[in-house]
Amino acid sequence: MTDHPATPDVQRDEPVGYDPAVVERTWRDRWQQRGTNRAKIADATKPYYALLMFPYPSAEGLHVGNLFAFTGNDIYARFQRLQGFDVFEPFGFDAFGIHSENYALKVGVHPTEMIPRNVANFTRQVQRAGIMVDWDRTVDTTDPSYYKWTQWVFLQLYKQGLAFKKKAAVNWCPNDKTVLANEQVEGGKCERCGAEVEQRFLEQWFFRITDYAERLLNNIEGLDWSNTTRTAQRTWIGKSEGAELKFRVVNPFEGAGSAAVHETSETMAVQDITVFTTRADTIFGATYLVLSPEHPLLEDITSGDQRDAVAAYRQQASKQDLITRKTTKTKTGVFTGAYAANPATGALIPIWTADYVLMEYGTGAIMAVPGHDERDFEFAQVFDLPIVRVVAGTGQDGRTPLAEAYTDDADARLVNSQQFNDRPVDEAKRHVTAWLESKFAGKPVVNYRLHDWCISRQRYWGPPIPIIYCDDCGTVPVPESQLPVLLPNIPDFKPDDSGISPLARHAEWFHVPCPTCGKQARRETDVSDTFLDSGWYFLRYPSVGRDDVPFDRETTKKWLPVNSYIGGNEHAVLHLLYSRFLTMVMKDAGHLDFEEPFTKFRAHGMIIRDGAKMSKSKGNIVHPDDYIDAWGADTFRTYLMFLGPFEEGGDFRDAGISGVKRFLDRLWKSVHAAAIEGAPDAVVMRALHATIKKVGEDVSKLSYNTAVAAMMEYMNVLRRGERHPHRDEVLPVVQLVAPFAPHIAEELWSVLGHEQSVFDSGWPTFDPSLLGGETITIAVQIGGKTRGTVAVAKSATQDDVYAAAMTDASIAKFVTGTPKKIVFVPGRLLSIVL
RNA sequence: GCCGGGAUGGCGGAACUGGCAGACGCAUCAGACUCAAAAUCUGACGAGGAGCAAUCCUCGUGUGGGUUCGAUUCCCACUCUCGGCACCA
Missing domain, CATH: 3.90.740.10 (Valyl/Leucyl/Isoleucyl-tRNA synthetase, editing domain)
Known part of the structure; x- marks a missing residue:
C-alpha cells in the first residue's frame, strides 16, 4: 500500500492506492473547515432530529459497544440527510453520577479533574470515527450552564406540587458507611466490601410520577417504538x-x-x-x-x-x-x-x-x-x-x-x-x-407497580437540589434568579457514616441566608439522581448557548419531538419513562406543546465478547482505536454494521474485517478506473437499480448488515470478469456507501469531479422499469419437490410455463401421469400435483 | 415462577406475504500471476450416495407431531439459550 496522499487522476488506468489514514484525516479537517456537520438550527426547512442516547464518559474511553451504537445512529442520520432533510445529530456527556464518583474515589482523582479529561478523550474518539456531530452544540450534564436548568426542572415540579419529601428506606453499608444503589447490592452484601447491607430510613425527595401512571401507560400504544420496549414499559408501570x-x-x-x-x-x-x-x-x-x-x-x-x-x-x-x-x-x-x-x-x-x-x-x-x-x-x-x-x-x-x-x-x-x-x-x-x-x-x-421516583442521592457528584430550609419559613425553593446552586469543589467528597451528603460537612456552603426572610438557613445537602440529568437533555440540545431559557420556544417547536431516537435496551424502562414523564409535566406547565418526546425509538443490540459482557475485569474489552489504526474508521464502521442485525448485536470478533476492507478497496479501484466514454452495460444497470432500491429500504429499517451485503453483491456484478466499469455504474454506489463509510465516499465523490459534499448530493433514485428483465426464472415443483427451473417471458401464463417445463426432459420425466392439480404463482413457481 | 426474543453449513449471518434454503462475508481447498511469498484475480465449498464424466438421487433450518400441492416461515407439545420482571396481593 502506498503512503502518499491521494491525489487522484481520473485519466490514469493505474488505480491510486487507498490509504484510509490519509483520506480520513483529510476529510476530518475539511468537514471542520467547511462546517459540513453543522446543523441549520435557525433556518432549517426540513428539520430532522436524529438523537442518540448520550454516553457516560468513562475513563477507559470509547468501547466497541459505544461505537456500534454511534455508528448505527450516524448511518441513519446521514441517510436522512441524503434524503434531503436538515439533520441535527448532537452529542453529549452524561457525566454526573455515582459511577463517575465511585471511579474517582477508587483512583483518587477528583471528578472535576477526571471528567474533562474523559470528555476530551471521548470527543477525540468520536471525531475520529467520523460521526456527523455538530460540535457547537454539545451538552455536558456537569457543566453549570446545563445543571442550572436541571435545577430549574426540579423547581417546576416543586411548583406544581409534584416534588415532595418523605421517609424512605435505602440500602446502607455499615462498613463503607454509605448509601448504596440497588445495583450495588449483591446477594444482600455490599458489592465492594462484602458487608451485610441494612436498610435505613431517610427523608428524601420524590417526584409524583404515579400521578402520571395512567397517561404514561395509555400513550404507549401510539408510539413508534419496538414492541419489546413498549412491553417493558407496560410491565414496569404494572x-x-x-x-x-x-x-x-x-x-x-x-x-x-x-x-x-x-x-x-x-x-x-x-x-x-x-x-x-x-x-x-x-x-x-x-x-x-x-x-x-x-x-x-x-x-x-x-x-x-x-x-x-x-x-x-x-x-x-x-x-x-x-x-x-x-x-x-x-x-x-x-x-x-x-x-x-x-x-x-x-x-x-x-x-x-x-x-x-x-x-x-x-x-x-x-x-x-x-x-x-x-x-x-x-x-x-x-x-x-x-x-x-x-x-x-x-x-x-x-x-x-x-x-x-x-x-x-x-x-x-x-x-x-x-x-x-x-x-x-x-x-x-x-x-x-x-x-x-x-x-x-x-x-x-x-x-x-410504579412507585414515585426518588431523586435524592446522599452523594457529592450531582447537581445540588435547589431547596433551602429556614426555621421560620420552612422549605423554601431557591429562586430561579439564584440558579445555579453551584456544586462546591471540595476535596473530601467521600460519603461518611452520617448518612447525609458530604456537602453537609461544608458549613460555608451549607449555611445560606433564607431567600424569603434573610435569616440564616440551611441548604438541602442531597444532590439529584443522574436520571434527572438525562431526563431532559434532548430538550436542551437545539437551544445550547441560550443562557436565559432552558429551551427556546420557537427552536423547540421546530425541532421537537425527536424524530428518531436510538439507544440501549438497558434504558428501555427508566430513562425513557422518566423522560416521558418530565415532558408531560413540562407540557402541563405550558413550556412545551407536545407530551411525548420520542416519536420513534429503536434499541440497538449489545456487543459482547466471547459470550460475555465486556468488562475490564474480564480483560475482554475491544478498543476501537486499535482497529481504526489498523483498518481505518470507514472499514471498522462498516464492519461493525456488517457483523449482524443492528437491533440484535452479537459477539464481537474481528475474523471478517478483511472482507469489508477488500470491498472498499474494490470500490476505490472501480471509481478510479471508471470509463467516461461509451455506454453503461444494461445488465449491470439493472443490478444497480435493484441495489439502490434494496439499500434504501434496508437502511430505513436499520437492516444495515443486509444493506452492506447488497452493495458487496453489486460490486461483484460490476467487476465480473475483470471488466472496466463505466462511470454511471459506480457513481451512485458512492452515495449508497456514504452513510457507512463517509470519508472514502467524500474522497471518491470529489474524484468524480464534485465540489460539494456527497452528503448534500441527494440519494440516488431507482427506475422501477429497470428492475426486472424480460425473462424471469420460475421454479417447477412436482409432487411438492423442486425439480428444476424454466426461463420464460415475464408475461407467461400458467399454460406457457407448463409447456416450457414439459420441454425440459429433466423436469418432464417426473410427470408420470395426468396432473391432479396445478398451482401457479405468477413470477415465482409452478407446482404440479400428481 | 411470569413475560418477551432466539436456535439455519466449519464460523458470522441471509431468505418478500407459506414458494428454488444457505445471499453476502470469513475460514478452508485448488488454480492463475510470481524466482518465491504477500497482495490481487479465478473457481470449489451443507451431509451422504451413484457415475469415467457432464450430471443425477436421498437427506437437511434445535426435538417430536400437525396443517398444506409446498413449511426456516403457520399451529400444538417439548429442549436449550439470551434478555426483562419477580413475595406486586
Whole structure:
C-alpha cells in the first residue's frame, strides 16, 4: 500500500492506492473547515432530529459497544440527510453520577479533574470515527450552564406540587458507611466490601410520577417504538385492577373483665384495616390478614402478650437489606394477637405480620386466601392456618381437596361462597366488589407497580437540589434568579457514616441566608439522581448557548419531538419513562406543546465478547482505536454494521474485517478506473437499480448488515470478469456507501469531479422499469419437490410455463401421469400435483 | 415462577406475504500471476450416495407431531439459550 496522499487522476488506468489514514484525516479537517456537520438550527426547512442516547464518559474511553451504537445512529442520520432533510445529530456527556464518583474515589482523582479529561478523550474518539456531530452544540450534564436548568426542572415540579419529601428506606453499608444503589447490592452484601447491607430510613425527595401512571401507560400504544420496549414499559408501570376491602378489627375478649384486656380495648379505637386485592371474588376464603412489618397500625392492634414477638420481628425485618427481603421466599411471620371480621362471612380471622407483604405496594396489608394464592398457601402451611376452597375448576367442587393453591381463573366458578356460588370468577369479582361496596366495606381500585421516583442521592457528584430550609419559613425553593446552586469543589467528597451528603460537612456552603426572610438557613445537602440529568437533555440540545431559557420556544417547536431516537435496551424502562414523564409535566406547565418526546425509538443490540459482557475485569474489552489504526474508521464502521442485525448485536470478533476492507478497496479501484466514454452495460444497470432500491429500504429499517451485503453483491456484478466499469455504474454506489463509510465516499465523490459534499448530493433514485428483465426464472415443483427451473417471458401464463417445463426432459420425466392439480404463482413457481 | 426474543453449513449471518434454503462475508481447498511469498484475480465449498464424466438421487433450518400441492416461515407439545420482571396481593 502506498503512503502518499491521494491525489487522484481520473485519466490514469493505474488505480491510486487507498490509504484510509490519509483520506480520513483529510476529510476530518475539511468537514471542520467547511462546517459540513453543522446543523441549520435557525433556518432549517426540513428539520430532522436524529438523537442518540448520550454516553457516560468513562475513563477507559470509547468501547466497541459505544461505537456500534454511534455508528448505527450516524448511518441513519446521514441517510436522512441524503434524503434531503436538515439533520441535527448532537452529542453529549452524561457525566454526573455515582459511577463517575465511585471511579474517582477508587483512583483518587477528583471528578472535576477526571471528567474533562474523559470528555476530551471521548470527543477525540468520536471525531475520529467520523460521526456527523455538530460540535457547537454539545451538552455536558456537569457543566453549570446545563445543571442550572436541571435545577430549574426540579423547581417546576416543586411548583406544581409534584416534588415532595418523605421517609424512605435505602440500602446502607455499615462498613463503607454509605448509601448504596440497588445495583450495588449483591446477594444482600455490599458489592465492594462484602458487608451485610441494612436498610435505613431517610427523608428524601420524590417526584409524583404515579400521578402520571395512567397517561404514561395509555400513550404507549401510539408510539413508534419496538414492541419489546413498549412491553417493558407496560410491565414496569404494572397496572392492576382490583378492590380495596375493609376488615374491622375486633377484640374477641372484649368485656371479659380482665384488667389487661380492658386496658387494650380502651386504647384501641374502632379500627379498619384496608387491604388491596385483585381477587375480591375469593373473600369467602380469606382466613387471615397479613400486615407488612412497617404497617402503621401494627403497633396499635398488637395485643399485650404478642408485643415482644412482634417488636422483635419488626426489628429483624428492618435489619434486612431491601434486596434479600424481596428475594428470599421462605415464609416467616408473627401473630399479632388481634382479630378482624371478614366482611363477607362475619367470621373472626387472625391478623398476622409477615415480610412477604410489602409496605410500598397496595395498602401494605392483604387478606390471605391460602386456597387460591401460592404465597398465602405456603404461609398457611408453615403456620397451620385454615385453608378453604372457594373456587373450583372443571370437574371439581367445594369438597375437592387442595394440594396446592388453585389459581386458574379462566374456567373456574365460585364454591362455598353463599349467594355467589357457581358464578364465573370474572363476573364474581365485579359482583362481590359491588356487594361489599353496598355494605361500605369496599370499593374498586386501580393499583400500579410504579412507585414515585426518588431523586435524592446522599452523594457529592450531582447537581445540588435547589431547596433551602429556614426555621421560620420552612422549605423554601431557591429562586430561579439564584440558579445555579453551584456544586462546591471540595476535596473530601467521600460519603461518611452520617448518612447525609458530604456537602453537609461544608458549613460555608451549607449555611445560606433564607431567600424569603434573610435569616440564616440551611441548604438541602442531597444532590439529584443522574436520571434527572438525562431526563431532559434532548430538550436542551437545539437551544445550547441560550443562557436565559432552558429551551427556546420557537427552536423547540421546530425541532421537537425527536424524530428518531436510538439507544440501549438497558434504558428501555427508566430513562425513557422518566423522560416521558418530565415532558408531560413540562407540557402541563405550558413550556412545551407536545407530551411525548420520542416519536420513534429503536434499541440497538449489545456487543459482547466471547459470550460475555465486556468488562475490564474480564480483560475482554475491544478498543476501537486499535482497529481504526489498523483498518481505518470507514472499514471498522462498516464492519461493525456488517457483523449482524443492528437491533440484535452479537459477539464481537474481528475474523471478517478483511472482507469489508477488500470491498472498499474494490470500490476505490472501480471509481478510479471508471470509463467516461461509451455506454453503461444494461445488465449491470439493472443490478444497480435493484441495489439502490434494496439499500434504501434496508437502511430505513436499520437492516444495515443486509444493506452492506447488497452493495458487496453489486460490486461483484460490476467487476465480473475483470471488466472496466463505466462511470454511471459506480457513481451512485458512492452515495449508497456514504452513510457507512463517509470519508472514502467524500474522497471518491470529489474524484468524480464534485465540489460539494456527497452528503448534500441527494440519494440516488431507482427506475422501477429497470428492475426486472424480460425473462424471469420460475421454479417447477412436482409432487411438492423442486425439480428444476424454466426461463420464460415475464408475461407467461400458467399454460406457457407448463409447456416450457414439459420441454425440459429433466423436469418432464417426473410427470408420470395426468396432473391432479396445478398451482401457479405468477413470477415465482409452478407446482404440479400428481 | 411470569413475560418477551432466539436456535439455519466449519464460523458470522441471509431468505418478500407459506414458494428454488444457505445471499453476502470469513475460514478452508485448488488454480492463475510470481524466482518465491504477500497482495490481487479465478473457481470449489451443507451431509451422504451413484457415475469415467457432464450430471443425477436421498437427506437437511434445535426435538417430536400437525396443517398444506409446498413449511426456516403457520399451529400444538417439548429442549436449550439470551434478555426483562419477580413475595406486586
